[in-house]
Structures are given as C-alpha cells and as structure tokens.
Amino acid sequence: MRNKRMFYVLMAIVLVVPSFLVTANLNDHVEAAEVATGEYASKDEVVYATLSPNGERQEVYVVNVFDVVEEGNIVDYGMYSNLKNLTDLSEIKQEEDKIELTLPEDKFYYQGNLDNAALPWDITISYLLDGNEIEPTELAGKDGNVEIKIETSANENVDPIFFENYLLQISLNLEPEIFDNIETEGGVIANAGKNKQVTFTVMPEQAGDLAVKADAVDFELQAMEIAAVPQSMSIDAPDIDEMTGEMNSLTNAIGEISNGVGELNTGVSDLNSGVASLRDGSGQYLNGISEINGSSSGLIDASVAIDEGLAQINSSLSESSSEMDLSALKELPNGLSQLAEGLRQTADGLTKLNENYTAAYSSLDEAMVAIPEYEITKEEIEALKTSDADSEVVEKLLETYEATRKAKGTYTATKEAFEAVNPTLTEVSTSVTEMANSMDTMATDITTSLEGMNVADSIEELQAGLATLSSNYKTFHAGLVSYTDGVGQLSSSYNEIHSGIVELSGGTDELESGVDELDDGTDTLYQSTKDMPEEMQEEIDQMIADFDKSDFDAVSFVSAENEKVNSVQFVIKTESIEKQEQESNEEEEEEEPKGFWARLLNLFKN
Helix, strand or coil, rough: HHHHHHHHHHHHHHHHHHHHHHHHHHHHHHHHHHCCEECCCCCCCCEEEECCCCCCCEEEEEEEEEEEEEEEEEEEEEECCEEEEEECCCEEEECCCEEEEEEECEEEEEEEEECCCCEEEEEEEEEEEEEEECCHHCCCCEEEEEEEEEEECCCCCCCCCCHEEEEEEEEEEEECCEEEEEECCCCCCEECCCEEEEEEECCCCCCCEEEEEEEECCCCCCCCCCEEEEECCCCCCCCCCCHHHHHHHHHHHHHHHHHHHHHHHHHHEEEEEEHHHHHHHHHHHHHHHHHHHHHHHHHHHHHHHHHHHHHHHHHEEECCCCCCCCCCHHHHHHHHHHHHHHHHHHHHHHHHHHHHHHHHHHHHHHHHHHHCCCCCCCHHHHHHHCEEEEEEHHHHHHHHHHHHHHHHHHHHHHHHHHHHHHHHHHHHHHHHHHHHHHHHHHHHHHHHHHHCCCHHHHHHHHHHHHHHHHHCCCCCHHHHHHHHHHHHHHHHHHHHHHHHHHHHHHHHHHHHHHHHHHHHHHHHHHHHCCCCHHHHHHHHHHHHHHCCCCCCCCCCCCCCCCCCCEEEEEEEEEEEEEECCCCCCCCCCCCCCCCHHHHHHCCCCC
C-alpha cells in the first residue's frame, strides 16, 4: 500500500515539474521578446473616496479603465502610492508618476491609490441632537430630534474645472425603524425599498447648504453616498413667445399710463396756474372788500350827521321860523353834494370790486370744473400702492386727491352763495349810485330854492319840504346801514372763502408736484420695462449658457498628461454611524493555510 502511494507521488512530480519548466521557459521568452506599442480608444477614470462621518477625507483611489484597440505597451500617468491589476496577473511597472502597462486588446482595469489627494469639493457634515451639536460617535444609539447639515463648497487647491462643470448628488438612506417625521428643504424624499431616501442635488458652480431633520430612536445611519458627474445634458431654450407677447402688452400699457400721466401732469399744471390766479384775484377782492368795510363806519357817521342836521333844521323851522337863521341852510347843498360824491366813489369801488370778483369767480369756477368727476376705487388705489411707483409720491397724490375732492365738494355746496354775490353787488352799486343822484338832485333843488326863494312867503313850503326830506333821509339812512352791515358780513364770510382758496392753491401746488414726480416715475418705469422682453430673452439665454455644459471636455483628475480621457466620475461614501458591538471573548481558531505540496499530498490520502 505504501509503495502504491509513493508511486502516485512520483507520478505527480513527473507531471508537474515539466509544466513549471515549460511555463518558466515561456515567460523568459516573452520577456525577451520586444513588445509593440499598443493603442487605446479612450480612458475612463472612476475616483472612489471614503470620508469620515464629519466629511474628512480618509482614502482615495482611482480605477482606470482603458478601451484597448491594439495590444501592446501603453503609458499612463499618476502619482500613485500603490497599484493593483484588476484584469489579469500581468505586471504593472511604475517609475514616479509614469506607469507602463502591457495590455491585451480588450477592456483593461487597474487601480491606483492616492495619498493626500484632495477632492474638488470641501464637504463638511455636522449633527445636532435636540438643537445641540454633537459628535457622530456620541450620537450613535441616542434618541431625539436629529438634524444633519451638509455643506459643500469649492476646494481652492484643486483644478476648478470639476467644481464648475460637475453636479453633486447626495443621498441618505433612512431606515423607518429608526427615523420618523422626516423633513428637508431643497431635498427630495422618495421610497427606496423599505427605506426612505433623501436626495439633494447641487448644481455646478454652486455651494450647497443642505439639511434634513427627523425624529430618531436608537440612532444609526447608513453611509451617505455622494456622486459627482458632469452636467452634460443640453438644455433647450423654452418657448417664451406668449410670455414676451404679454410682456409687450404690459409695457405698451405702461407706456399708455405714462402718456396719460403726462397729460394729467399738464392738466394739473394748468389747474394749479388757474387756482394760483384765482388765489391772487381773491386776495385783491378780499383787500377791496376789507377797505370798503373799513370805510363803512365813516359813511354811517356822515349819514348820521346829515340826518341829525336835517332833524335840527326841521325842528328849528318848526319852533321859530321868523327868527330862524338860514345861513346854515346854505351849507346843506354843499354837504349833500359831498355825500353824493362819497356815494359815487363807493359805487365805483363796488363796481370795481364786482369786476374783480367776477374775474376771480370765473377762474375759480373754471378750476373747479376742471377737476375730474371720476372716483378712484379702493381696488385701483391698492393696485397703485403695490405698483413700482414711488410709495411716498403715491401717498402725496392720494392726499392731494382727497383734498381736491373735498374742495370741489365744498365749492359745489357753496356755489349758490358765490353766484349770488355778483347780482347783489350790482344791485347795491346801482342803489348807491341812485342815492348819489338823489343827493345831487336835492342839493341842486335846495340851492335853486334858496336863490329864488322869498323867505317870508316860502318858509312854510321850505319847512314842509325839509320835514319830508328829513323823513325820507331816515329811510335812506336805514338802507345805508343795511348796506354797510351786508358789506361787513360779506367781508367776514369772504375771508373764510379766501382761506379755502389759499388752501386749495396749496393743495393743487402739492398735487402738481406729486403728479410731476409720478410722471417722472411712470416714465422711468416705462423706460425700464420697454426692453423687458428682449432682456428676458437675454437672461434666459445666459441662464441656459450657465447650466448647459454639453460642450464640456473631460480632463484627467490624476494627471494633466493623461490623454483620450472620455469621462471622470466621483463615487464618494461616508463611513456609517453604528453602535459599538460588544467584543466576543471567544477566539476563533484560524485554520493554517495549506501550501501547494500539502494540498497535493491530500489528494493521495485515503
């Protein structure tokens, strides 16, 4: 039996040793032969990185993928600390950053580890438990409201081409047994099997400030996955013809509003000028009526003196006509003439006053009629307040609008009193003129009577005439007193009217200023919006250009000397956060690995 076993061993040695010799001989022959230069169509790089739960870089390695179209020697570049052939057992030679490969015609993979390699993004991850920041190692197994914050930004020490052209997709898998009431801003929550997956997307050239909140029980977290790929999709320009058409309609409407406000501004300017003229004329009228009212007391005193004089003469004639001294009577015609002249001056003043009043009232009426009758609704006021017009100007305009409406309402209510002033002044002026004429007639008659009168024969007739004159003059004096009272009331009342006109003038002046500012504002608004459709198209084109990375040409992450780079992708994972398992005290016995000869001998054991 033993001889039989030895026979099998010798037979195995005879069979195996020649194969080793043949293999060694072939390897020596291959190494001795000259290998031709190979060619590859493209190269892909997949960068794998491992981060701590806080986002600190731990390990980075690159899997290089060649699409070989002609076998032979190929040179690649990269400052790798360790190399691993992932395709076959052929040797990879490295001299500093130069890697020499002998590749067959097919796909070829090899891995290179990078020490101290920086990623294009700075990634910071922080954790809060019930609002308080906590280390991830301390968070494992805890209960409470958990917030995970992820911040991404450009790493200034790395070629910015990746940050400018790559988008980041960050995914978190949350187990329903641990997490509930999941909330996020800017992220998308979706079902991924039994778990909830929260996905964030950070566009090229953008920093990320991301967060997810949830209620956690016995906290643990699977590894976060971060993928970075080129934003290579082409973006088609949207059809905005309908929108630009509406914008054109809007800008045309704004232009019409601007033109309308311009016309309003012109009308308000004319209104303000008219009201200013009315204010000036009203001031002159007020001064005139005040002067007349001031002279009324002197006119009344003179009339009282005449009335007393006539009464005294009449009394004297009645008591002793024979002894009466008629020298004072000769002065009566002169006094009557002076009174008549004073009455004519008063009538002239009233006529001039009436002319000034008529002109002032005409201006006032024209200005008041020019104020539009329409009312601005609350909806229109709210729309004006929420427009782009200056809010301060709008408030002034609304205040002036209210003051103008109030002034027009007051004017409408008192218009009848205004219209009654002209006929009253005309009637009073006519009456005063008639009284002056009567005074002249009396003076002439008295003078004529005194020149041709025989005192002895006509004293009774004179006495009767003077008695009639004294009686009639009392009626005239009563009318004169009523006239002066009316002038006094007119002067007092018109003072309030004039104050209202002055206030109206101030309001229209503010209105003109406000409408002028509004005109400037609407014109500025029109000028700034008339080109809005074209500007909108330019903004959309610029936005598309910013996000359209379809013309991006990939470059190597490892070395600028690498050529024919088809794509570079980043696959980044964080370490998971897990509770510490209790260490087992049982030591597993490790089976000692068996060598070739031991395995060979086992073949022959029973």
